[in-house]
Amino acid sequence: MATTIPIPIPTILCPPPFHKPPVPMTLGEAPLYRLSDSTLHWVDPLISPPELHILPIHPLTGVPLGPSRTLQLSDSVSVFYFRKNVKGSYIWAYYAGIAYMDEETGKLEVLREIIGNMRMRKAVAFGLGGPPETYGKPRGRLWMYDPDGSLHQMFEGVVCGNGIDWSPDNKTFYLNDSVGQMVYAFDFDLEQGSISNQTTLVDFHGTEGEPDGMVVDTDGNLWIAVYGTNRVMVFDPSGKKIKELVFSGNRLTCPTWGGVNHDILFISSAKGGEGLDGKADEGGNMFNYKVMDGPKGKAEHEFAG
Known part of the structure; x- marks a missing residue:
């Protein structure tokens, strides 16, 4: 019987952090690139008070063009999107629910409070996961908030709902359950905004990592922090791992596509102690990786409300 020799997965060593805040972030999260003014936005929800960071970025190289602006927030925010029709405004998943926020003032306009002791993620669809003291119990849910103000529960039974994204044709919806260590795929009906036929795409059980934030490229591959x-780690649409990017921080949290060509991957991270292999850990900073060939990213969704 012939022996099958496994083909090594490409492993790419990536550069050190491209941006280091004066103090490493407790939990850098939810980076989002805005093309109109080439700025990168992200939050640190666990520092007190929580912070929003806005960094001007060169649209071709991803190099910072100046210092970041920091805005102190009134509540812990886990993720956000830009509002399509309102300049300088975000829709937030904050600790208790959903709100708009003004970029200049940091003022929250609460839209819906759902359950006060749970943590929300992502619009247009939001994944709701429990705080750390409830981890291990699948109480999390996935919500959809429509521009008309209606709220719909789409899925339940998540331990810690995290990264979400859609396939390029909008026919498949992906959801990461970080503490549950699963990546799920669903059929997605764009007209109805509904999901069905849940399957497990990637199972991280037996590994040391948890699937956190995620983005999809133009070929439908999933890039998961x-x-x-x-x-x-990069997985093709069938769930096969095809590539790994290696950074100098061992608590990577969330990637996003940026740059004028959507060819720069920006990654947030959380601070930690000693790094992997005894080397100094550079978590709590911002990383990036420029795609030189192959599929690139796609623009992030904006909220229509």
Whole structure:
């Protein structure tokens, strides 16, 4: 019988952090690039008070063009999107629910409070996961908030709902359950905004990492920040791992596409102690990786409300 020799997965060593805040972030999260003024936005929800950071970025190289602006927030925010029709305004998933926020003042306009002791993620669809003291119990839910103000529960039974994204044709919806260590795929009906036929795309059980934030490229590959490792892992639409990016921080949290050509991957991270292999850990800073060939990213969704 012939022996099948496994083909090594490409592993790419990536550059050190491209941006270091004066103090490493407790939990850098939810980076989002805005093309209109080439700025990168992200939050640190666990520092007191929580912070929003806005950094001017060169649209071709991803290099910072100046210092970041920091805005102190009135509540802990886990993720946000830009509002399509309102300049300088975000829709937020904050600790208790959903709100708009003004970029200049930091003022929250609460839209819906859902359950006060749970943590929300992502619009247009929001994944709701429990805080750390409830981890291990699948109480999290996935919500959809429509521009008309209606709220719909789409899925339940998540331990810690995290990264979400859609396939390029909008026919498949992906959801990461970080503490549950699963990546799920669903059929997605764009007209109805509904999901069905849940399947497990990637199972991280037996590994040291948790699937955290995620983005999809133009070929439908999933780029997943794996918390507890120093890697962004890339999986094809069938769930096969095809590439790994290696960074100098072992608590990577969330990637986003940016740059005028959507060819720069920006990654947030959380600070930690000693790094992997005994080397100094550079978590709590911002990383990037420029795609030189192959599929690139796609623009992030904006909220229509």
